[in-house]
Amino acid sequence: MSTVPHAPGQFGPYGGRYVSETLMPALEELAAAWERFSRDPTFRAELDRLLREYVGRPTPLTEAAQLADQVARAQGRRLRVFLKREDLCHTGSHKLNNCVGQILLAQRLGKKRIIAETGAGQHGVATATVCALFGLPCEIYMGAVDVERQSLNVFRMQLLGAKVHSVKDGTATLKDAMNEAMRDWVTNVGTTHYVLGTVAGPHPYPTMVGELQSVIGREARVQIQAATGRLPDACLACVGGGSNAMGLFRGFLDDPGVRLFGVEAAGEGLDTSHHAATLGKGRPGVLHGARSYVLCDDDGQIAEAHSISAGLDYPGVGPEHSYLRDTGRAVYLAATDQEALDACRLLARCEGIIPALESAHAVAGLPRVAAQLPDGASVIINISGRGDKDMGTIAKYFGAEVSS
Amino acid sequence: MTNAPGSPFPSRIAGAFARARSQGRKALVLYLTGCDPDFETSRRLLLAAARAGTDVLELGVPWSDPSADGPAIQAAMRRALAAGGGMGKALDLCRAVRADNAEVAIVLFGYANPIFVRGAAKFAAQAKQAGADGALCVDWPADEDPELAQALSQQGLDLVPLIAPTSTPERVKAIAAVAGGFLYYVSLTGITGSQLPNLGEASARVRQVRELSGGRLPVAVGFGIATPADARAVAGFADGVVVGSAAVRVIERAVAAGRDPVPELEAFVRDLRAALG
Numbered sequence: 275m276s277t278v279p280h281a282p283g284q285f286g287p288y289g290g291r292y293v294s295e296t297l298m299p300a301l302e303e304l305a306a307a308w309e310r311f312s313r314d315p316t317f318r319a320e321l322d323r324l325l326r327e328y329v330g331r332p333t334p335l336t337e338a339a340q341l342a343d344q345v346a347r348a349q350g351r352r353l354r355v356f357l358k359r360e361d362l363c364h365t366g367s368h369k370l371n372n373c374v375g376q377i378l379l380a381q382r383l384g385k386k387r388i389i390a391e392t393g394a395g396q397h398g399v400a401t402a403t404v405c406a407l408f409g410l411p412c413e414i415y416m417g418a419v420d421v422e423r424q425s426l427n428v429f430r431m432q433l434l435g436a437k438v439h440s441v442k443d444g445t446a447t448l449k450d451a452m453n454e455a456m457r458d459w460v461t462n463v464g465t466t467h468y469v470l471g472t473v474a475g476p477h478p479y480p481t482m483v484g485e486l487q488s489v490i491g492r493e494a495r496v497q498i499q500a501a502t503g504r505l506p507d508a509c510l511a512c513v514g515g516g517s518n519a520m521g522l523f524r525g526f527l528d529d530p531g532v533r534l535f536g537v538e539a540a541g542e543g544l545d546t547s548h549h550a551a552t553l554g555k556g557r558p559g560v561l562h563g564a565r566s567y568v569l570c571d572d573d574g575q576i577a578e579a580h581s582i583s584a585g586l587d588y589p590g591v592g593p594e595h596s597y598l599r600d601t602g603r604a605v606y607l608a609a610t611d612q613e614a615l616d617a618c619r620l621l622a623r624c625e626g627i628i629p630a631l632e633s634a635h636a637v638a639g640l641p642r643v644a645a646q647l648p649d650g651a652s653v654i655i656n657i658s659g660r661g662d663k664d665m666g667t668i669a670k671y672f673g674a675e676v677s678s
Numbered sequence: 679m680t681n682a683p684g685s686p687f688p689s690r691i692a693g694a695f696a697r698a699r700s701q702g703r704k705a706l707v708l709y710l711t712g713c714d715p716d717f718e719t720s721r722r723l724l725l726a727a728a729r730a731g732t733d734v735l736e737l738g739v740p741w742s743d744p745s746a747d748g749p750a751i752q753a754a755m756r757r758a759l760a761a762g763g764g765m766g767k768a769l770d771l772c773r774a775v776r777a778d779n780a781e782v783a784i785v786l787f788g789y790a791n792p793i794f795v796r797g798a799a800k801f802a803a804q805a806k807q808a809g810a811d812g813a814l815c816v817d818w819p820a821d822e823d824p825e826l827a828q829a830l831s832q833q834g835l836d837l838v839p840l841i842a843p844t845s846t847p848e849r850v851k852a853i854a855a856v857a858g859g860f861l862y863y864v865s866l867t868g869i870t871g872s873q874l875p876n877l878g879e880a881s882a883r884v885r886q887v888r889e890l891s892g893g894r895l896p897v898a899v900g901f902g903i904a905t906p907a908d909a910r911a912v913a914g915f916a917d918g919v920v921v922g923s924a925a926v927r928v929i930e931r932a933v934a935a936g937r938d939p940v941p942e943l944e945a946f947v948r949d950l951r952a953a954l955g
Binding site for chain 2: 290291292293294295296297298299300443444449450452453456457460461462463464557558559560561562563565568570572573574575576
């Protein structure tokens with residue numbers, strides 16, 4: 275089944291460009307530039323070189339035999355689990371895949387200044403990194419709550435020469451950082467490129483970021499076949515805005531035998547109001563420039579999301595995920611804060627890999643996914659980032675055990 | 679009917695601009711956030727603004743994520759939401775103002791999600807029933823998705839669009855083709871409440887917008903107009919002047935000091951109106 279957009283930027287009834295008029299011409303320009311350069315051999319060659327020599331691609335596909343064993347034994351079955359190691363990308367997450375592509379595009383558009391929003395700080399760090407590499411001034415918008423819980427990444431961005439704006443408006447998290455980045459962009463649109471960090475936002479961002487992240491799925495497809503001689507039975511990834519999941523899924527969308535699972539943040543539980551399960555509990559709406567599922571009340575006011583992981587703490591989601599949800603091509607689960615913390619520790623103890631709390635949500639979904647698969651199935655989990663940035667948060671929960 | 683009984687104009691908004699023209703002056707368009715600081719005070723503020731000479735009221739629908747607005751209107755929306763404001767209350771407010779004033783044109787001004795969640799057709803029907811004359815949706819471009827424009831048109835309501843300094847000639851033509859009431863030219867690339875820019879460029883752009891739209895609709899200019907002197911300067915080349923953040927700040931100051939904001943807003947609007955001739 276193909277999920278090629280019906281019209282440019284449309285995924286079924288989702289996507290589009292819902293922005294103020296000031297930004298429309300810039301988005302048209304950006305879409306045209308992406309259309310042109312994404313097919314340009316010189317551009318592709320430069321992008322591929324950066325991905326290889328700077329980002330460190332291809333990232334490995336690591337078999338997680340002990341993790342598989344734990345889950346399989348409990349369920350009385352055989353299982354193979356493979357981890358796509360985006361945590362081994364330079365800067366520690368998949369975010370850099372998108373940033374190198376967008377910075378090359380910004381250069382060709384003649385934009386002299388770069389802005390970005392960030393939740394966990396991973397996208398902010400990746401953007402600040404490419405700006406340092408290309409010598410462009412960089413300003414990052416980050417919610418004040420996230421500045422607090424991801425202070426290590428704030429310092430990394432500053433060390434890389436970026437200016438970090440702490441956004442105190444609204445819920446002071448990712449959605450408010452995006453609002454503020456859009457206010458900056460609308461003011462400086464002539465000189466500035468907005469490096470949006472996920473597959474949300476107005477067209478062409480969901481398409482462009484999805485294509486730039488699709489390198490994850492392309493590599494994984496080749497790697498899993500080399501390892502097992504066949505395609506996987508399922509792919510599993512966490513979903514906030516959804517860029518790492520879309521990147522993995524794109525490698526397998528047209529393979530009906532490969533089941534696709536996204537894991538959203540259930541926060542303190544789906545039966546509470548403290549979660550970020552936009553696809554699980556939200557409804558179609560318009561947020562940050564696109565039609566997609568949103569968490570909002572009957573009046574249309576956007577709800578406050580909650581997740582222990584700043585990168586999933588977002589009441590919206592990319593429009594392609596909304597489409598995959600409605601068509602049933604992908605299935606979306608949710609994992610609570612506690613389940614993510616437990617999964618984080620499990621992966622650390624089983625495999626010696628400490629995932630970001632975002633990626634830990636994907637690991638937490640493994641038992642439920644495995645239970646739906648045939649005996650001897652193989653699963654790819656996208657480890658979208660490493661957990662170093664979350665040590666403060668994790669220590670708060672496991673404090674006594676970690677220090678003992 | 680949208681227009682007053684027996685009116686020769688296609689809508690109350692068109693009538694408001696025509697009346698101003700016949701009086702040898704430019705139209706005053708005033709933005710206030712609905713339910714700021716609360717429903718009843720907001721109702722009195724809107725009626726006072728009309729009484730003091732506002733030709734077109736833009737009734738702002740509070741939204742949680744106003745990404746095109748600057749600090750003044752963001753704060754107004756926070757106050758309004760805290761007071762229970764939103765789309766539902768904005769429609770109630772519109773109905774309440776209309777019950778006491780049959781003349782002033784009212785445009786519901788807001789963001790897409792509260793309209794989308796309700797459904798564009800239902801929103802348009804409710805807006806009509808509440809006595810509104812049109813709607814302006816900041817982040818719902820009519821050429822991108824015609825659903826709202828069609829829904830408003832079916833109810834005989836005007837879709838008031840924004841035109842920006844960045845709008846290409848093709849976009850201006852396409853936008854004007856589905857617009858009603860007036861064209862709102864945004865004087866700057868930026869958010870509401872920014873500094874008034876160089877007016878030479880805005881003046882030239884307004885002339886261009888008139889040409890591209892065939893002069894079918896009046897052109898009002900907004901963003902950055904804070905004082906009677908600003909209003910007078912912009913009135914030199916526009917058919918109407920929009921004031922928003924500055925009016926919202928008058929309310930904010932009075933409320934913060936524990937005063938009733940109604941007399942201060944009324945005086946502010948009278949000064950603006952006097953500056954328009």
